[in-house]
Amino acid sequence: MQAYLQFVANNPIPFVALVFNVAMIVWVEFSRMTSGxxxxxxxxxxxxxxxxxxxxxxxxxxxxxxxxxxxxxxxxxxxxxxxxxxxxxxxxxxxxxxxxxxxxxxxxxxxxxxxxxxxxxxxxxxxxxxxxxxxxxxxxx
The missing domain is CATH 3.40.250.10 (Rhodanese-like domain)
Incomplete structure (x- = not known):
């Protein structure tokens, strides 16, 4: 776990980009599933x-x-x-x-x-x- 936290601390921009992309994929799929x-x-x-x-x-x-x-x-x-x-x-x-x-x-x-x-x-x-x-x-x- 410590290694993950260190990786995030050393690479904040790629980590934020990853979180943003995952959030966008979840949002798009949720919207698609609930659109009717x-x-x-x-x-x-x-x-x-x-x-x-x-x-x-x-x-x-x-x-x-x-x-x-x-x-x-x-x-x-x-x-x-x-x-x-x-x-x-x-x-x-x-x-x-x-x-x-x-x-x-x-x-x-x-x-x-x-x-x-x-x-x-x-x-x-x-x-x-x-x-x-x-x-x-x-x-x-």
Whole structure:
């Protein structure tokens, strides 16, 4: 134990950085677990799309959409989502599957939807990158 205390005393900056990083990881994981948003793999999303009356929400920017889409999504860029939530009101009772390029922006969109009262919200974990890695079909405009 004495050796650990001596190490911390001799290396305060790396130790503080370590504590900060661990705290951030715990915070992010706690937030993810308590957000009420499901984070599903591409395969799980396909099963959900086939078995549930779900709406697919693409939150990527316009230039990214040109690269291809999953199914026939409702396209609302994340930057416009707060202003355009009214467009999703008629789908409030359906499962909303959100995706972006890597899953980060769609995770933010899912949290926004949950705060707006949408109960069934799913994030495509890994986004379009995971979808393509799973060799799933992509539709061009």
């Amino acid at each position: 948003v499901k984070h599903l793999s591409a395969g799980e999303v396909v099963r959900l799309m086939n078995s549930d009356d779900a709406i697919v929400l693409d939150v990527r920017d316009d230039n990214e959409v040109r690269e291809g889409m999953i199914g026939k999504p409702k396209h609302i860029p994340l930057s416009s989502l707060a202003k355009r939530l009214v467009e999703l009101e008629k789908h409030r009772d359906k499962t909303v599957i959100a995706y972006c390029r890597s899953g980060n922006r769609s995770s933010q969109a899912c949290r926004m939807l949950r705060k707006a009262g949408f109960e069934k919200v799913v994030n495509l974990r890994g986004g379009m990158l995971a979808w393509r890695d799973a060799n799933l079909p992509v539709r061009k405009r």
